[in-house]
Amino acid sequence: MSFRGICALSLLLSVAAQAADAPPANAWRTVDPDNLVLIDTRYGQVAVELAPEFAPGHVERLRALIRAHFYDGLSFYRVIDGFVAQGGIGEGTASTKDHPIEAANLSKWPPLKAEFDRASSPAPIFSPLGNADPMAPDVGFEDGFAVARDPADKREWLIHCPGTFAFARDNGPDTATTEFYIVIGQSPRRLDRDLTAFGRVLAGMQYLQKLERGDPEVDSGVIADLAKRDPILRVRLASDVPAGERPSFQVLRTESKSFADMVEARRHPTSPFYFRKPPPVLDICGVLVPVKRP
């Protein structure tokens, strides 16, 4: 019986699968446990790597919120299929039932200064994707994160791809406080450089995809029925987890030759599956930076 496209199609997904050689050990970077956030859902654990160089104020706030157990027992109260899963206190009547404002002690968490972008890094920290992007003058990778930048003002920012972690905000730029969202659908690039994105999911996207959805046409996607909201069971920094049970992740260095080779193999696939060679143009959000658990 034929594979019916199974084997061949699978080659199209993984960058790593197209590499001629396995990356050497020194091509992998072990994620700093101070930057590794573990979100326990009822479906499984989601691991997020933070990018403190892009948003030091937000990372400091998030670590403090996590260590204050702020999120434990809160919920994913606004989950829009194909867009984002938003977690935290919630809003309005629902929020006061879900997590009394007084208990949340919101005065401890005043609005943050926006960190939409930062000064561009020099090469080799920035590794260009190698083709034009529809939304930004230049795109590439830094330390495993998808990054866009503008040579005109020498600023750079994290791109909204599936798995990007960011803080929600109100209408002003400096209004984020405690609420976070994670992209679970087609890259909403229009949010780039207009919200503070400062992390990405390394593992567990499939658990976020199981979260109960809201209706985007009703109350902005907020799930009115508290009983239907999936809880945030617990959020921890890996550095606070006892060594024996602390998960460890390695990310392929995006400045390595191994990664560059993989990107080019994806750009010019040699698999016999392709009847028609695809255009040699990659979507920055379609290039998955390899992650492994050693």
Add this chain to the structure above:
Amino acid sequence: MSFRGICALSLLLSVAAQAADAPPANAWRTVDPDNLVLIDTRYGQVAVELAPEFAPGHVERLRALIRAHFYDGLSFYRVIDGFVAQGGIGEGTASTKDHPIEAANLSKWPPLKAEFDRASSPAPIFSPLGNADPMAPDVGFEDGFAVARDPADKREWLIHCPGTFAFARDNGPDTATTEFYIVIGQSPRRLDRDLTAFGRVLAGMQYLQKLERGDPEVDSGVIADLAKRDPILRVRLASDVPAGERPSFQVLRTESKSFADMVEARRHPTSPFYFRKPPPVLDICGVLVPVKRP
């Protein structure tokens, strides 16, 4: 308490939400029940609209398979997070346990001739998106489907966006038989015009997102443990469902002024949420064609 970006962010998702006026009744097209496929999963029902004009042979085959109850009791045996959910018989040892080859009577379903593309439609059937696309010379919408085309050879094809329905195949172009896949992640545009895509999900993406995943690094993402595969409970054509329980869907006519207005409102958002106006460039897979159930 502020909305913390809830209201504002939600505006970014829905094309319809940005329209000044609700579309008139005649801007909606009722989906032909002969083109409406209902896939029952244990999480809920997925509705797919077929595009017979793009792939008449595949649509005919799919209708015949459905009416032979071919898929009922089979499974989603290869589900890769961020990529595709593939359903049907499966392969190898697993498949013979799952659905004996003899019972499947595969000789009834010989390989299909590829229908990767077709002759381009004239305007106004084709409504251009209005900006360049990284992967194709021209992109736009036809009857609610995202379509790419090449003016050089006057051919057009359905784009692989989240929700696109297609048949898997083996290494040759004319090798599809019975297995289908649905895109559940970032648009895998490199598959465009290289597999036969001929439908899109109108409702129920959130149920596909709950499907048990395989590991793309192991056996091409095929779930080895049959007990872990989520079943395809039943697949029906809406035209075979008794009128009283037959769901009905309407799709906004993509050649209507209402849709054009919505696209332009999305391109140039006026929401005060935007601190920085996004570039006036839309991703064809980020523009959701409105669907409603009357």
